[in-house]
Amino acid sequence: MTDVFQGYERQYCEISASLSRKCTTAASQEGEKLKQKASEIKSGIDGAEALIRKMDLEARNLQPSVRAGQLAKLREYKSDLNNLKGALKRITAGNGQQGAREELLESGMADTLVVSADQRSRLLRTTERQNQSTDRIRDSHRTMLETEELGVSIMHDLHQQRQSLLHANDTANHSTVMIQNLHDVDDNVGKSRKIMGAMVRRMDRNKWIIGLLIALLVLAILVVLYFKFVH
Numbered sequence: 001m002t003d004v005f006q007g008y009e010r011q012y013c014e015i016s017a018s019l020s021r022k023c024t025t026a027a028s029q030e031g032e033k034l035k036q037k038a039s040e041i042k043s044g045i046d047g048a049e050a051l052i053r054k055m056d057l058e059a060r061n062l063q064p065s066v067r068a069g070q071l072a073k074l075r076e077y078k079s080d081l082n083n084l085k086g087a088l089k090r091i092t093a094g095n096g097q098q099g100a101r102e103e104l105l106e107s108g109m110a111d112t113l114v115v116s117a118d119q120r121s122r123l124l125r126t127t128e129r130q131n132q133s134t135d136r137i138r139d140s141h142r143t144m145l146e147t148e149e150l151g152v153s154i155m156h157d158l159h160q161q162r163q164s165l166l167h168a169n170d171t172a173n174h175s176t177v178m179i180q181n182l183h184d185v186d187d188n189v190g191k192s193r194k195i196m197g198a199m200v201r202r203m204d205r206n207k208w209i210i211g212l213l214i215a216l217l218v219l220a221i222l223v224v225l226y227f228k229f230v231h
Contacts (some may be wrong), residue, residue: 004058004063009055010049015048016080022040025039038088045085045088048084049081052074055070086149140166
Protein backbone atom coordinates (compact mmCIF):
# COMPACT_ATOMS: atom_id res chain seq x y z
CA MET A 1 0.00 0.00 0.00
CA THR A 2 1.33 3.43 -0.93
CA ASP A 3 1.96 6.23 1.53
CA VAL A 4 -0.51 8.39 -0.41
CA PHE A 5 -3.32 5.87 0.09
CA GLN A 6 -2.53 5.62 3.80
CA GLY A 7 -2.65 9.40 4.10
CA TYR A 8 -6.09 9.51 2.47
CA GLU A 9 -7.29 6.75 4.81
CA ARG A 10 -6.20 8.61 7.93
CA GLN A 11 -7.86 11.81 6.72
CA TYR A 12 -11.10 9.99 5.94
CA CYS A 13 -11.25 8.24 9.33
CA GLU A 14 -10.68 11.56 11.10
CA ILE A 15 -13.40 13.28 9.04
CA SER A 16 -15.83 10.37 9.54
CA ALA A 17 -15.33 10.39 13.31
CA SER A 18 -15.86 14.16 13.39
CA LEU A 19 -19.03 13.89 11.27
CA SER A 20 -20.44 11.23 13.60
CA ARG A 21 -19.97 13.52 16.58
CA LYS A 22 -21.57 16.40 14.72
CA CYS A 23 -24.57 14.24 13.75
CA THR A 24 -25.06 13.30 17.40
CA THR A 25 -24.93 16.96 18.40
CA ALA A 26 -27.21 18.10 15.55
CA ALA A 27 -29.90 15.56 16.48
CA SER A 28 -30.50 17.44 19.74
CA GLN A 29 -30.58 20.92 18.18
CA GLU A 30 -33.18 22.91 16.27
CA GLY A 31 -33.67 26.12 14.35
CA GLU A 32 -30.64 28.05 13.14
CA LYS A 33 -28.21 25.94 15.17
CA LEU A 34 -29.51 22.82 13.42
CA LYS A 35 -29.18 24.46 10.00
CA GLN A 36 -25.63 25.57 10.76
CA LYS A 37 -24.65 22.13 12.03
CA ALA A 38 -26.29 20.44 9.04
CA SER A 39 -24.33 22.74 6.71
CA GLU A 40 -21.09 21.76 8.44
CA ILE A 41 -21.96 18.08 8.14
CA LYS A 42 -22.81 18.48 4.44
CA SER A 43 -19.46 20.20 3.81
CA GLY A 44 -17.65 17.42 5.68
CA ILE A 45 -19.44 14.73 3.68
CA ASP A 46 -18.41 16.45 0.44
CA GLY A 47 -14.80 16.43 1.61
CA ALA A 48 -15.06 12.75 2.58
CA GLU A 49 -16.47 11.94 -0.90
CA ALA A 50 -13.52 13.72 -2.51
CA LEU A 51 -11.10 11.67 -0.41
CA ILE A 52 -12.86 8.44 -1.40
CA ARG A 53 -12.55 9.37 -5.09
CA LYS A 54 -8.83 10.03 -4.58
CA MET A 55 -8.43 6.70 -2.76
CA ASP A 56 -10.28 4.94 -5.59
CA LEU A 57 -7.93 6.40 -8.21
CA GLU A 58 -4.89 5.55 -6.10
CA ALA A 59 -6.08 1.97 -5.47
CA ARG A 60 -6.68 1.31 -9.17
CA ASN A 61 -3.07 2.23 -9.91
CA LEU A 62 -1.73 -0.34 -7.44
CA GLN A 63 -0.52 -3.82 -8.31
CA PRO A 64 -3.28 -6.44 -8.76
CA SER A 65 -2.18 -8.33 -5.64
CA VAL A 66 -2.76 -5.20 -3.52
CA ARG A 67 -5.56 -3.58 -5.48
CA ALA A 68 -8.30 -6.07 -4.50
CA GLY A 69 -7.82 -5.51 -0.77
CA GLN A 70 -7.86 -1.73 -1.13
CA LEU A 71 -11.01 -1.77 -3.25
CA ALA A 72 -12.73 -3.91 -0.60
CA LYS A 73 -11.82 -1.34 2.03
CA LEU A 74 -13.13 1.41 -0.24
CA ARG A 75 -16.51 -0.34 -0.37
CA GLU A 76 -16.66 -0.22 3.43
CA TYR A 77 -15.69 3.46 3.42
CA LYS A 78 -18.46 4.17 0.89
CA SER A 79 -20.96 2.26 3.05
CA ASP A 80 -19.85 4.30 6.07
CA LEU A 81 -20.29 7.51 4.07
CA ASN A 82 -23.78 6.45 2.94
CA ASN A 83 -24.73 5.91 6.58
CA LEU A 84 -23.57 9.44 7.38
CA LYS A 85 -25.58 10.80 4.45
CA GLY A 86 -28.67 8.93 5.71
CA ALA A 87 -28.16 10.33 9.18
CA LEU A 88 -27.91 13.87 7.78
CA LYS A 89 -31.03 13.34 5.69
CA ARG A 90 -33.02 12.15 8.68
CA ILE A 91 -31.83 15.09 10.78
CA THR A 92 -32.73 17.70 8.17
CA ALA A 93 -36.04 15.99 7.34
CA GLY A 94 -37.03 16.23 10.99
CA ASN A 95 -36.33 19.95 11.19
CA GLY A 96 -38.94 21.60 13.32
CA GLN A 97 -40.27 18.33 14.70
CA GLN A 98 -38.68 17.71 18.09
CA GLY A 99 -40.39 14.37 18.53
CA ALA A 100 -39.15 13.10 15.17
CA ARG A 101 -35.62 14.15 16.00
CA GLU A 102 -35.76 12.45 19.36
CA GLU A 103 -36.99 9.28 17.69
CA LEU A 104 -34.16 9.47 15.17
CA LEU A 105 -31.69 10.01 17.97
CA GLU A 106 -32.99 7.05 19.95
CA SER A 107 -33.44 4.61 17.04
CA GLY A 108 -32.23 5.15 13.52
CA MET A 109 -29.52 7.65 14.31
CA ALA A 110 -28.12 5.53 17.10
CA ASP A 111 -28.09 2.44 14.90
CA THR A 112 -26.45 4.32 12.06
CA LEU A 113 -23.75 5.79 14.24
CA VAL A 114 -23.09 2.44 15.93
CA VAL A 115 -22.68 0.78 12.55
CA SER A 116 -20.41 3.59 11.38
CA ALA A 117 -18.35 3.38 14.55
CA ASP A 118 -18.00 -0.39 14.16
CA GLN A 119 -16.94 0.00 10.55
CA ARG A 120 -14.38 2.65 11.40
CA SER A 121 -13.00 0.58 14.25
CA ARG A 122 -12.74 -2.44 11.99
CA LEU A 123 -11.13 -0.43 9.22
CA LEU A 124 -8.68 1.20 11.60
CA ARG A 125 -7.60 -2.19 12.96
CA THR A 126 -7.13 -3.50 9.42
CA THR A 127 -5.19 -0.40 8.43
CA GLU A 128 -3.01 -0.71 11.53
CA ARG A 129 -2.18 -4.35 10.73
CA GLN A 130 -1.35 -3.47 7.14
CA ASN A 131 0.80 -0.55 8.28
CA GLN A 132 2.69 -2.88 10.60
CA SER A 133 3.22 -5.34 7.75
CA THR A 134 4.41 -2.49 5.53
CA ASP A 135 6.81 -1.33 8.25
CA ARG A 136 8.21 -4.86 8.59
CA ILE A 137 8.69 -5.06 4.83
CA ARG A 138 10.44 -1.69 4.84
CA ASP A 139 12.67 -2.77 7.72
CA SER A 140 13.57 -5.95 5.84
CA HIS A 141 14.28 -3.95 2.69
CA ARG A 142 16.41 -1.48 4.65
CA THR A 143 18.31 -4.34 6.28
CA MET A 144 18.89 -5.89 2.85
CA LEU A 145 20.21 -2.58 1.51
CA GLU A 146 22.49 -2.15 4.52
CA THR A 147 23.78 -5.72 4.04
CA GLU A 148 24.36 -5.01 0.36
CA GLU A 149 26.24 -1.80 1.19
CA LEU A 150 28.35 -3.70 3.74
CA GLY A 151 29.16 -6.34 1.12
CA VAL A 152 30.17 -3.66 -1.39
CA SER A 153 32.36 -2.01 1.25
CA ILE A 154 34.06 -5.33 2.07
CA MET A 155 34.64 -6.02 -1.63
CA HIS A 156 36.14 -2.55 -2.02
CA ASP A 157 38.47 -3.11 0.95
CA LEU A 158 39.53 -6.49 -0.44
CA HIS A 159 40.23 -4.90 -3.82
CA GLN A 160 42.38 -2.23 -2.18
CA GLN A 161 44.27 -4.89 -0.21
CA ARG A 162 44.83 -6.87 -3.40
CA GLN A 163 46.16 -3.75 -5.14
CA SER A 164 48.47 -3.11 -2.18
CA LEU A 165 49.78 -6.68 -2.31
CA LEU A 166 50.36 -6.41 -6.07
CA HIS A 167 52.18 -3.12 -5.58
CA ALA A 168 54.29 -4.65 -2.81
CA ASN A 169 55.09 -7.61 -5.08
CA ASP A 170 56.09 -5.27 -7.90
CA THR A 171 58.27 -3.31 -5.48
CA ALA A 172 59.91 -6.53 -4.27
CA ASN A 173 60.55 -7.63 -7.86
CA HIS A 174 62.01 -4.22 -8.67
CA SER A 175 64.25 -4.44 -5.60
CA THR A 176 65.40 -7.90 -6.66
CA VAL A 177 66.30 -6.57 -10.12
CA MET A 178 68.21 -3.69 -8.54
CA ILE A 179 70.12 -6.07 -6.27
CA GLN A 180 70.94 -8.26 -9.27
CA ASN A 181 72.16 -5.20 -11.15
CA LEU A 182 74.35 -4.24 -8.19
CA HIS A 183 75.84 -7.73 -8.19
CA ASP A 184 76.52 -7.36 -11.90
CA VAL A 185 78.17 -3.99 -11.30
CA ASP A 186 80.32 -5.52 -8.55
CA ASP A 187 81.34 -8.30 -10.93
CA ASN A 188 82.22 -5.78 -13.62
CA VAL A 189 84.20 -3.68 -11.15
CA GLY A 190 86.12 -6.80 -10.08
CA LYS A 191 86.86 -7.67 -13.68
CA SER A 192 87.98 -4.09 -14.34
CA ARG A 193 90.28 -4.21 -11.34
CA LYS A 194 91.82 -7.43 -12.60
CA ILE A 195 92.34 -5.93 -16.07
CA MET A 196 93.83 -2.74 -14.60
CA GLY A 197 96.15 -4.84 -12.42
CA ALA A 198 97.29 -6.86 -15.42
CA MET A 199 97.90 -3.65 -17.40
CA VAL A 200 99.92 -2.17 -14.54
CA ARG A 201 102.02 -5.29 -14.25
CA ARG A 202 102.57 -5.29 -18.03
CA MET A 203 103.61 -1.65 -17.95
CA ASP A 204 106.05 -2.37 -15.14
CA ARG A 205 107.49 -5.26 -17.11
CA ASN A 206 107.81 -3.10 -20.21
CA LYS A 207 109.60 -0.44 -18.16
CA TRP A 208 112.16 -3.01 -17.00
CA ILE A 209 112.66 -4.28 -20.53
CA ILE A 210 113.13 -0.73 -21.88
CA GLY A 211 115.51 0.08 -19.05
CA LEU A 212 117.54 -3.06 -19.77
CA LEU A 213 117.66 -2.25 -23.49
CA ILE A 214 118.85 1.29 -22.72
CA ALA A 215 121.52 -0.05 -20.40
CA LEU A 216 122.74 -2.52 -23.04
CA LEU A 217 122.79 0.25 -25.65
CA VAL A 218 124.86 2.51 -23.37
CA LEU A 219 127.25 -0.36 -22.63
CA ALA A 220 127.66 -1.07 -26.35
CA ILE A 221 128.41 2.61 -27.03
CA LEU A 222 130.98 2.64 -24.27
CA VAL A 223 132.66 -0.50 -25.66
CA VAL A 224 132.80 1.01 -29.13
CA LEU A 225 134.34 4.24 -27.82
CA TYR A 226 136.87 2.33 -25.78
CA PHE A 227 138.16 0.35 -28.70
CA LYS A 228 138.17 3.42 -30.89
CA PHE A 229 140.28 5.59 -28.61
CA VAL A 230 142.56 2.83 -27.30
CA HIS A 231 143.61 1.48 -30.64
